[in-house]
Amino acid sequence: MPTGDIEAEAAEAARPFRIGVDLGGTKIEVIALDAAGRECLRHRTATPQGDYPATVRTVAAIVAAAEAELGARGSVGIGTPGTLSAATGRMKNANSTCLNGQPLDRDLVAALARPVRMANDANCLAQSEAVDGAGAGCRTVFAVILGTGVGGGICIDRRVIAGPNGIAGEWGHNPLPAPDDAERPGPACYCGRSGCVETFLSGPGLAADHARAAGLAAMGPDAAAIADMAAAGDAAAEASMARYERRLAKALAGVVNILDPEVIVLGGGLSRIGRLYDHVPRLWAPHIFSDTIVTRLKPALHGDSSGVRGAAWLWAPDGLAPSAGA
The missing domain is CATH 3.30.420.40 (ATPase, nucleotide binding domain)
Structure with missing residues:
Protein backbone atom coordinates (compact mmCIF):
# COMPACT_ATOMS: atom_id res chain seq x y z
CA MET A 1 0.00 0.00 0.00
CA PRO A 2 1.76 3.20 -1.12
CA THR A 3 2.09 5.98 1.44
CA GLY A 4 1.56 8.85 -0.97
CA ASP A 5 5.11 10.30 -0.65
CA ILE A 6 6.29 9.98 -4.26
CA GLU A 7 9.95 10.74 -3.59
CA ALA A 8 10.10 8.34 -0.66
CA GLU A 9 8.44 5.60 -2.69
CA ALA A 10 10.86 6.11 -5.59
CA ALA A 11 13.75 5.71 -3.16
CA GLU A 12 12.30 2.47 -1.82
CA ALA A 13 11.71 1.05 -5.29
CA ALA A 14 15.36 1.67 -6.18
CA ARG A 15 16.79 -0.25 -3.23
CA PRO A 16 19.04 -3.25 -3.98
CA PHE A 17 16.91 -5.70 -2.02
CA ARG A 18 13.18 -6.31 -1.96
CA ILE A 19 12.06 -7.64 1.40
CA GLY A 20 8.81 -9.56 1.61
CA VAL A 21 6.93 -10.41 4.80
CA ASP A 22 4.15 -12.98 5.04
CA LEU A 23 2.02 -12.21 8.09
CA GLY A 24 0.39 -15.58 8.69
CA GLY A 25 -1.83 -16.90 11.42
CA THR A 26 0.88 -19.08 12.96
CA LYS A 27 4.12 -17.76 11.44
CA ILE A 28 5.67 -14.57 10.16
CA GLU A 29 8.14 -15.19 7.35
CA VAL A 30 10.62 -12.80 5.78
CA ILE A 31 12.44 -13.16 2.47
CA ALA A 32 14.89 -10.92 0.62
CA LEU A 33 15.22 -10.94 -3.16
CA ASP A 34 17.80 -9.14 -5.26
CA ALA A 35 16.83 -7.20 -8.38
CA ALA A 36 16.90 -10.38 -10.49
CA GLY A 37 14.60 -12.24 -8.11
CA ARG A 38 17.29 -14.40 -6.51
CA GLU A 39 16.61 -15.35 -2.91
CA CYS A 40 19.19 -13.93 -0.51
CA LEU A 41 17.72 -14.99 2.83
CA ARG A 42 14.59 -16.44 4.39
CA HIS A 43 13.62 -16.69 8.06
CA ARG A 44 10.50 -17.50 10.07
CA THR A 45 9.24 -16.74 13.55
CA ALA A 46 6.03 -17.50 15.41
CA THR A 47 3.13 -15.07 15.15
CA PRO A 48 2.07 -13.60 18.52
CA GLN A 49 -1.39 -15.00 19.02
CA GLY A 50 -4.17 -12.46 19.50
CA ASP A 51 -1.75 -9.62 20.28
CA TYR A 52 -1.83 -6.81 17.74
CA PRO A 53 0.92 -4.57 19.18
CA ALA A 54 3.23 -7.57 19.54
CA THR A 55 2.52 -8.56 15.94
CA VAL A 56 3.57 -5.12 14.67
CA ARG A 57 6.72 -5.27 16.82
CA THR A 58 7.56 -8.77 15.53
CA VAL A 59 7.27 -7.66 11.90
CA ALA A 60 9.58 -4.72 12.59
CA ALA A 61 12.06 -6.97 14.40
CA ILE A 62 12.21 -9.63 11.68
CA VAL A 63 12.79 -6.96 9.02
CA ALA A 64 15.52 -5.34 11.11
CA ALA A 65 17.23 -8.70 11.59
CA ALA A 66 17.08 -9.39 7.84
CA GLU A 67 18.62 -6.02 7.01
CA ALA A 68 21.36 -6.56 9.58
CA GLU A 69 22.21 -9.84 7.86
CA LEU A 70 22.08 -8.24 4.40
CA GLY A 71 24.07 -5.22 5.48
CA ALA A 72 21.66 -3.02 3.53
CA ARG A 73 18.22 -1.47 3.74
CA GLY A 74 15.47 -2.90 1.53
CA SER A 75 12.01 -2.02 0.36
CA VAL A 76 9.28 -3.83 2.32
CA GLY A 77 6.15 -5.49 0.98
CA ILE A 78 3.79 -7.31 3.32
CA GLY A 79 1.22 -10.00 2.61
CA THR A 80 -1.61 -10.00 5.11
CA PRO A 81 -4.73 -12.01 5.80
CA GLY A 82 -7.72 -9.87 4.96
CA THR A 83 -7.42 -6.46 3.34
CA LEU A 84 -7.64 -2.75 4.08
CA SER A 85 -11.11 -1.26 3.94
CA ALA A 86 -11.42 1.56 1.42
CA ALA A 87 -14.06 3.11 3.67
CA THR A 88 -12.15 3.13 6.97
CA GLY A 89 -8.48 2.53 6.11
CA ARG A 90 -8.48 -0.27 8.65
CA MET A 91 -8.13 -4.02 8.27
CA LYS A 92 -11.14 -6.19 7.49
CA ASN A 93 -11.83 -9.85 6.75
CA ALA A 94 -8.70 -11.20 8.48
CA ASN A 95 -8.98 -14.63 10.06
CA SER A 96 -6.28 -13.39 12.45
CA THR A 97 -9.02 -11.38 14.07
CA CYS A 98 -6.76 -9.17 16.22
CA LEU A 99 -5.86 -7.37 12.97
CA ASN A 100 -9.45 -6.43 12.13
CA GLY A 101 -10.27 -2.79 12.74
CA GLN A 102 -6.60 -1.85 13.05
CA PRO A 103 -4.71 0.71 10.90
CA LEU A 104 -2.09 -1.89 10.06
CA ASP A 105 -0.51 -0.04 7.15
CA ARG A 106 -0.02 3.14 9.17
CA ASP A 107 1.32 1.28 12.19
CA LEU A 108 3.82 -0.65 10.05
CA VAL A 109 4.97 2.52 8.31
CA ALA A 110 5.65 4.02 11.74
CA ALA A 111 7.35 0.88 13.08
CA LEU A 112 9.55 0.44 10.00
CA ALA A 113 10.16 4.17 9.42
CA ARG A 114 9.62 3.94 5.65
CA PRO A 115 6.89 3.50 3.04
CA VAL A 116 5.36 0.02 3.05
CA ARG A 117 3.22 -1.76 0.47
CA MET A 118 0.61 -4.28 1.57
CA ALA A 119 -1.55 -6.79 -0.25
CA ASN A 120 -3.76 -9.73 0.61
CA ASP A 121 -1.67 -12.86 1.14
CA ALA A 122 -3.56 -14.87 -1.47
CA ASN A 123 -2.96 -12.12 -4.02
CA CYS A 124 0.75 -12.33 -3.22
CA LEU A 125 0.62 -16.09 -3.75
CA ALA A 126 -1.19 -15.62 -7.07
CA GLN A 127 1.38 -13.18 -8.40
CA SER A 128 4.35 -15.28 -7.30
CA GLU A 129 3.00 -18.43 -8.92
CA ALA A 130 1.77 -16.68 -12.07
CA VAL A 131 5.15 -15.07 -12.70
CA ASP A 132 7.56 -17.96 -12.28
CA GLY A 133 5.73 -20.70 -10.45
CA ALA A 134 3.12 -23.35 -11.19
CA GLY A 135 1.10 -20.89 -13.27
CA LEU A 301 6.02 -24.42 -7.12
CA HIS A 302 7.55 -22.26 -4.42
CA GLY A 303 5.75 -24.12 -1.64
CA ASP A 304 4.32 -22.37 1.36
CA SER A 305 6.86 -19.57 0.91
CA SER A 306 5.35 -18.48 -2.41
CA GLY A 307 3.23 -15.76 -0.83
CA VAL A 308 6.21 -14.10 0.80
CA ARG A 309 7.92 -13.90 -2.60
CA GLY A 310 4.87 -12.16 -4.01
CA ALA A 311 5.01 -9.70 -1.11
CA ALA A 312 8.60 -8.83 -1.98
CA TRP A 313 7.56 -8.13 -5.58
CA LEU A 314 5.07 -5.49 -4.48
CA TRP A 315 7.93 -3.02 -4.96
CA ALA A 316 8.81 -4.25 -8.46
CA PRO A 317 8.28 -1.76 -11.29
CA ASP A 318 4.53 -1.33 -11.77
CA GLY A 319 4.08 -4.05 -9.15
CA LEU A 320 5.07 -6.68 -11.72
CA ALA A 321 7.95 -9.09 -11.15
CA PRO A 322 10.21 -10.18 -13.99
CA SER A 323 8.75 -12.94 -16.15
CA ALA A 324 10.11 -16.46 -15.83
CA GLY A 325 13.59 -16.61 -17.32
CA ALA A 326 14.01 -12.83 -17.39
Whole structure:
Protein backbone atom coordinates (compact mmCIF):
# COMPACT_ATOMS: atom_id res chain seq x y z
CA MET A 1 0.00 0.00 0.00
CA PRO A 2 1.76 3.20 -1.12
CA THR A 3 2.09 5.98 1.44
CA GLY A 4 1.56 8.85 -0.97
CA ASP A 5 5.11 10.30 -0.65
CA ILE A 6 6.29 9.98 -4.26
CA GLU A 7 9.95 10.74 -3.59
CA ALA A 8 10.10 8.34 -0.66
CA GLU A 9 8.44 5.60 -2.69
CA ALA A 10 10.86 6.11 -5.59
CA ALA A 11 13.75 5.71 -3.16
CA GLU A 12 12.30 2.47 -1.82
CA ALA A 13 11.71 1.05 -5.29
CA ALA A 14 15.36 1.67 -6.18
CA ARG A 15 16.79 -0.25 -3.23
CA PRO A 16 19.04 -3.25 -3.98
CA PHE A 17 16.91 -5.70 -2.02
CA ARG A 18 13.18 -6.31 -1.96
CA ILE A 19 12.06 -7.64 1.40
CA GLY A 20 8.81 -9.56 1.61
CA VAL A 21 6.93 -10.41 4.80
CA ASP A 22 4.15 -12.98 5.04
CA LEU A 23 2.02 -12.21 8.09
CA GLY A 24 0.39 -15.58 8.69
CA GLY A 25 -1.83 -16.90 11.42
CA THR A 26 0.88 -19.08 12.96
CA LYS A 27 4.12 -17.76 11.44
CA ILE A 28 5.67 -14.57 10.16
CA GLU A 29 8.14 -15.19 7.35
CA VAL A 30 10.62 -12.80 5.78
CA ILE A 31 12.44 -13.16 2.47
CA ALA A 32 14.89 -10.92 0.62
CA LEU A 33 15.22 -10.94 -3.16
CA ASP A 34 17.80 -9.14 -5.26
CA ALA A 35 16.83 -7.20 -8.38
CA ALA A 36 16.90 -10.38 -10.49
CA GLY A 37 14.60 -12.24 -8.11
CA ARG A 38 17.29 -14.40 -6.51
CA GLU A 39 16.61 -15.35 -2.91
CA CYS A 40 19.19 -13.93 -0.51
CA LEU A 41 17.72 -14.99 2.83
CA ARG A 42 14.59 -16.44 4.39
CA HIS A 43 13.62 -16.69 8.06
CA ARG A 44 10.50 -17.50 10.07
CA THR A 45 9.24 -16.74 13.55
CA ALA A 46 6.03 -17.50 15.41
CA THR A 47 3.13 -15.07 15.15
CA PRO A 48 2.07 -13.60 18.52
CA GLN A 49 -1.39 -15.00 19.02
CA GLY A 50 -4.17 -12.46 19.50
CA ASP A 51 -1.75 -9.62 20.28
CA TYR A 52 -1.83 -6.81 17.74
CA PRO A 53 0.92 -4.57 19.18
CA ALA A 54 3.23 -7.57 19.54
CA THR A 55 2.52 -8.56 15.94
CA VAL A 56 3.57 -5.12 14.67
CA ARG A 57 6.72 -5.27 16.82
CA THR A 58 7.56 -8.77 15.53
CA VAL A 59 7.27 -7.66 11.90
CA ALA A 60 9.58 -4.72 12.59
CA ALA A 61 12.06 -6.97 14.40
CA ILE A 62 12.21 -9.63 11.68
CA VAL A 63 12.79 -6.96 9.02
CA ALA A 64 15.52 -5.34 11.11
CA ALA A 65 17.23 -8.70 11.59
CA ALA A 66 17.08 -9.39 7.84
CA GLU A 67 18.62 -6.02 7.01
CA ALA A 68 21.36 -6.56 9.58
CA GLU A 69 22.21 -9.84 7.86
CA LEU A 70 22.08 -8.24 4.40
CA GLY A 71 24.07 -5.22 5.48
CA ALA A 72 21.66 -3.02 3.53
CA ARG A 73 18.22 -1.47 3.74
CA GLY A 74 15.47 -2.90 1.53
CA SER A 75 12.01 -2.02 0.36
CA VAL A 76 9.28 -3.83 2.32
CA GLY A 77 6.15 -5.49 0.98
CA ILE A 78 3.79 -7.31 3.32
CA GLY A 79 1.22 -10.00 2.61
CA THR A 80 -1.61 -10.00 5.11
CA PRO A 81 -4.73 -12.01 5.80
CA GLY A 82 -7.72 -9.87 4.96
CA THR A 83 -7.42 -6.46 3.34
CA LEU A 84 -7.64 -2.75 4.08
CA SER A 85 -11.11 -1.26 3.94
CA ALA A 86 -11.42 1.56 1.42
CA ALA A 87 -14.06 3.11 3.67
CA THR A 88 -12.15 3.13 6.97
CA GLY A 89 -8.48 2.53 6.11
CA ARG A 90 -8.48 -0.27 8.65
CA MET A 91 -8.13 -4.02 8.27
CA LYS A 92 -11.14 -6.19 7.49
CA ASN A 93 -11.83 -9.85 6.75
CA ALA A 94 -8.70 -11.20 8.48
CA ASN A 95 -8.98 -14.63 10.06
CA SER A 96 -6.28 -13.39 12.45
CA THR A 97 -9.02 -11.38 14.07
CA CYS A 98 -6.76 -9.17 16.22
CA LEU A 99 -5.86 -7.37 12.97
CA ASN A 100 -9.45 -6.43 12.13
CA GLY A 101 -10.27 -2.79 12.74
CA GLN A 102 -6.60 -1.85 13.05
CA PRO A 103 -4.71 0.71 10.90
CA LEU A 104 -2.09 -1.89 10.06
CA ASP A 105 -0.51 -0.04 7.15
CA ARG A 106 -0.02 3.14 9.17
CA ASP A 107 1.32 1.28 12.19
CA LEU A 108 3.82 -0.65 10.05
CA VAL A 109 4.97 2.52 8.31
CA ALA A 110 5.65 4.02 11.74
CA ALA A 111 7.35 0.88 13.08
CA LEU A 112 9.55 0.44 10.00
CA ALA A 113 10.16 4.17 9.42
CA ARG A 114 9.62 3.94 5.65
CA PRO A 115 6.89 3.50 3.04
CA VAL A 116 5.36 0.02 3.05
CA ARG A 117 3.22 -1.76 0.47
CA MET A 118 0.61 -4.28 1.57
CA ALA A 119 -1.55 -6.79 -0.25
CA ASN A 120 -3.76 -9.73 0.61
CA ASP A 121 -1.67 -12.86 1.14
CA ALA A 122 -3.56 -14.87 -1.47
CA ASN A 123 -2.96 -12.12 -4.02
CA CYS A 124 0.75 -12.33 -3.22
CA LEU A 125 0.62 -16.09 -3.75
CA ALA A 126 -1.19 -15.62 -7.07
CA GLN A 127 1.38 -13.18 -8.40
CA SER A 128 4.35 -15.28 -7.30
CA GLU A 129 3.00 -18.43 -8.92
CA ALA A 130 1.77 -16.68 -12.07
CA VAL A 131 5.15 -15.07 -12.70
CA ASP A 132 7.56 -17.96 -12.28
CA GLY A 133 5.73 -20.70 -10.45
CA ALA A 134 3.12 -23.35 -11.19
CA GLY A 135 1.10 -20.89 -13.27
CA ALA A 136 3.95 -19.53 -15.37
CA GLY A 137 2.85 -19.16 -18.98
CA CYS A 138 -0.86 -19.24 -18.10
CA ARG A 139 -3.07 -16.23 -18.76
CA THR A 140 -5.53 -16.93 -15.92
CA VAL A 141 -4.40 -18.29 -12.56
CA PHE A 142 -6.50 -18.84 -9.46
CA ALA A 143 -4.38 -19.25 -6.34
CA VAL A 144 -5.72 -20.78 -3.14
CA ILE A 145 -4.41 -20.65 0.40
CA LEU A 146 -5.42 -23.68 2.47
CA GLY A 147 -4.00 -23.01 5.91
CA THR A 148 -5.16 -21.38 9.12
CA GLY A 149 -7.75 -19.73 6.89
CA VAL A 150 -8.86 -20.11 3.28
CA GLY A 151 -8.15 -17.38 0.76
CA GLY A 152 -8.00 -16.93 -2.98
CA GLY A 153 -6.38 -14.64 -5.51
CA ILE A 154 -6.78 -14.07 -9.24
CA CYS A 155 -3.95 -13.25 -11.62
CA ILE A 156 -4.57 -12.42 -15.28
CA ASP A 157 -1.61 -11.85 -17.58
CA ARG A 158 0.67 -11.89 -14.51
CA ARG A 159 -1.25 -9.06 -12.84
CA VAL A 160 -3.32 -9.45 -9.69
CA ILE A 161 -6.99 -8.49 -9.90
CA ALA A 162 -7.90 -6.91 -6.56
CA GLY A 163 -11.36 -5.56 -7.41
CA PRO A 164 -12.99 -2.29 -6.33
CA ASN A 165 -13.90 -3.76 -2.93
CA GLY A 166 -10.51 -5.43 -2.46
CA ILE A 167 -12.08 -8.89 -2.27
CA ALA A 168 -11.59 -10.43 -5.73
CA GLY A 169 -11.03 -14.17 -5.37
CA GLU A 170 -12.18 -14.35 -1.75
CA TRP A 171 -14.11 -17.60 -2.18
CA GLY A 172 -13.50 -18.70 1.42
CA HIS A 173 -16.51 -16.79 2.74
CA ASN A 174 -19.03 -18.05 0.26
CA PRO A 175 -21.26 -20.91 1.45
CA LEU A 176 -20.08 -24.42 0.69
CA PRO A 177 -21.79 -25.29 -2.63
CA ALA A 178 -24.32 -28.12 -2.83
CA PRO A 179 -24.15 -28.99 0.87
CA ASP A 180 -25.30 -32.38 2.07
CA ASP A 181 -27.91 -32.46 4.84
CA ALA A 182 -25.17 -33.14 7.38
CA GLU A 183 -23.32 -30.03 6.18
CA ARG A 184 -26.23 -27.66 6.94
CA PRO A 185 -26.17 -25.07 8.41
CA GLY A 186 -22.45 -25.67 8.82
CA PRO A 187 -19.97 -24.58 11.47
CA ALA A 188 -20.05 -21.01 12.74
CA CYS A 189 -17.48 -18.75 11.13
CA TYR A 190 -15.67 -15.80 12.68
CA CYS A 191 -17.22 -13.61 9.95
CA GLY A 192 -20.64 -14.07 11.57
CA ARG A 193 -22.03 -16.53 9.03
CA SER A 194 -22.27 -20.31 9.11
CA GLY A 195 -21.13 -22.92 6.63
CA CYS A 196 -18.46 -20.82 4.91
CA VAL A 197 -16.00 -22.69 2.71
CA GLU A 198 -13.29 -21.71 5.20
CA THR A 199 -15.01 -23.51 8.07
CA PHE A 200 -14.73 -26.79 6.14
CA LEU A 201 -11.48 -26.42 4.20
CA SER A 202 -9.05 -24.63 6.53
CA GLY A 203 -6.64 -26.69 8.60
CA PRO A 204 -8.62 -26.05 11.80
CA GLY A 205 -11.80 -26.84 9.84
CA LEU A 206 -10.51 -30.27 8.81
CA ALA A 207 -9.33 -30.98 12.35
CA ALA A 208 -12.67 -29.94 13.85
CA ASP A 209 -14.61 -32.02 11.32
CA HIS A 210 -12.52 -35.08 12.14
CA ALA A 211 -12.99 -34.54 15.89
CA ARG A 212 -16.76 -34.26 15.48
CA ALA A 213 -17.01 -37.35 13.28
CA ALA A 214 -14.71 -39.40 15.52
CA GLY A 215 -16.63 -38.38 18.64
CA LEU A 216 -13.59 -36.83 20.30
CA ALA A 217 -14.39 -34.82 23.40
CA ALA A 218 -11.62 -32.33 22.67
CA MET A 219 -9.72 -31.26 19.60
CA GLY A 220 -7.83 -34.23 18.22
CA PRO A 221 -5.05 -34.46 15.64
CA ASP A 222 -4.29 -31.53 13.34
CA ALA A 223 -4.76 -31.58 9.57
CA ALA A 224 -1.28 -32.87 8.76
CA ALA A 225 -1.63 -35.68 11.29
CA ILE A 226 -5.03 -36.65 9.88
CA ALA A 227 -3.54 -36.95 6.39
CA ASP A 228 -0.69 -39.07 7.76
CA MET A 229 -3.12 -41.29 9.67
CA ALA A 230 -5.20 -41.79 6.54
CA ALA A 231 -2.09 -42.79 4.58
CA ALA A 232 -1.31 -45.31 7.32
CA GLY A 233 -4.75 -46.94 6.97
CA ASP A 234 -6.73 -45.30 9.77
CA ALA A 235 -10.39 -45.66 8.70
CA ALA A 236 -11.71 -42.59 10.54
CA ALA A 237 -8.95 -40.38 9.15
CA GLU A 238 -9.55 -41.76 5.66
CA ALA A 239 -13.24 -40.88 5.95
CA SER A 240 -12.32 -37.35 7.07
CA MET A 241 -9.95 -36.91 4.13
CA ALA A 242 -12.61 -38.18 1.71
CA ARG A 243 -15.11 -35.61 3.06
CA TYR A 244 -12.47 -32.90 2.78
CA GLU A 245 -11.67 -33.78 -0.83
CA ARG A 246 -15.32 -33.86 -1.83
CA ARG A 247 -15.89 -30.44 -0.28
CA LEU A 248 -12.77 -28.99 -1.87
CA ALA A 249 -13.88 -30.31 -5.26
CA LYS A 250 -17.34 -28.73 -4.95
CA ALA A 251 -15.92 -25.40 -3.83
CA LEU A 252 -13.31 -25.26 -6.62
CA ALA A 253 -15.87 -26.32 -9.23
CA GLY A 254 -17.74 -23.10 -8.48
CA VAL A 255 -14.57 -21.13 -9.18
CA VAL A 256 -14.05 -22.96 -12.48
CA ASN A 257 -17.64 -22.25 -13.53
CA ILE A 258 -17.19 -18.52 -12.92
CA LEU A 259 -13.54 -17.80 -13.77
CA ASP A 260 -12.55 -20.79 -15.95
CA PRO A 261 -8.84 -20.55 -15.05
CA GLU A 262 -6.14 -22.48 -16.85
CA VAL A 263 -4.65 -23.57 -13.54
CA ILE A 264 -5.61 -23.57 -9.87
CA VAL A 265 -2.57 -23.41 -7.61
CA LEU A 266 -2.76 -24.55 -4.00
CA GLY A 267 -0.62 -22.97 -1.31
CA GLY A 268 -0.66 -23.07 2.47
CA GLY A 269 0.01 -25.98 4.78
CA LEU A 270 -2.66 -28.32 3.38
CA SER A 271 -1.28 -27.93 -0.14
CA ARG A 272 1.42 -30.42 0.87
CA ILE A 273 -1.15 -33.25 0.97
CA GLY A 274 -0.25 -34.99 -2.27
CA ARG A 275 -3.44 -37.00 -2.73
CA LEU A 276 -5.47 -33.83 -3.33
CA TYR A 277 -4.02 -33.42 -6.82
CA ASP A 278 -5.20 -36.87 -7.91
CA HIS A 279 -8.54 -37.05 -6.14
CA VAL A 280 -10.02 -33.55 -6.38
CA PRO A 281 -9.99 -33.18 -10.22
CA ARG A 282 -11.86 -36.48 -10.47
CA LEU A 283 -14.42 -35.30 -7.94
CA TRP A 284 -15.04 -31.83 -9.36
CA ALA A 285 -16.13 -33.02 -12.81
CA PRO A 286 -19.87 -33.54 -11.98
CA HIS A 287 -20.08 -29.96 -10.68
CA ILE A 288 -18.41 -28.19 -13.63
CA PHE A 289 -20.59 -26.96 -16.50
CA SER A 290 -18.49 -28.34 -19.35
CA ASP A 291 -18.10 -31.56 -21.29
CA THR A 292 -14.30 -31.25 -21.11
CA ILE A 293 -12.21 -29.87 -18.25
CA VAL A 294 -8.67 -28.74 -19.00
CA THR A 295 -8.15 -26.72 -15.81
CA ARG A 296 -5.22 -28.17 -13.89
CA LEU A 297 -4.79 -28.42 -10.13
CA LYS A 298 -1.18 -27.97 -9.07
CA PRO A 299 0.80 -27.33 -5.88
CA ALA A 300 2.59 -24.01 -5.56
CA LEU A 301 6.02 -24.42 -7.12
CA HIS A 302 7.55 -22.26 -4.42
CA GLY A 303 5.75 -24.12 -1.64
CA ASP A 304 4.32 -22.37 1.36
CA SER A 305 6.86 -19.57 0.91
CA SER A 306 5.35 -18.48 -2.41
CA GLY A 307 3.23 -15.76 -0.83
CA VAL A 308 6.21 -14.10 0.80
CA ARG A 309 7.92 -13.90 -2.60
CA GLY A 310 4.87 -12.16 -4.01
CA ALA A 311 5.01 -9.70 -1.11
CA ALA A 312 8.60 -8.83 -1.98
CA TRP A 313 7.56 -8.13 -5.58
CA LEU A 314 5.07 -5.49 -4.48
CA TRP A 315 7.93 -3.02 -4.96
CA ALA A 316 8.81 -4.25 -8.46
CA PRO A 317 8.28 -1.76 -11.29
CA ASP A 318 4.53 -1.33 -11.77
CA GLY A 319 4.08 -4.05 -9.15
CA LEU A 320 5.07 -6.68 -11.72
CA ALA A 321 7.95 -9.09 -11.15
CA PRO A 322 10.21 -10.18 -13.99
CA SER A 323 8.75 -12.94 -16.15
CA ALA A 324 10.11 -16.46 -15.83
CA GLY A 325 13.59 -16.61 -17.32
CA ALA A 326 14.01 -12.83 -17.39
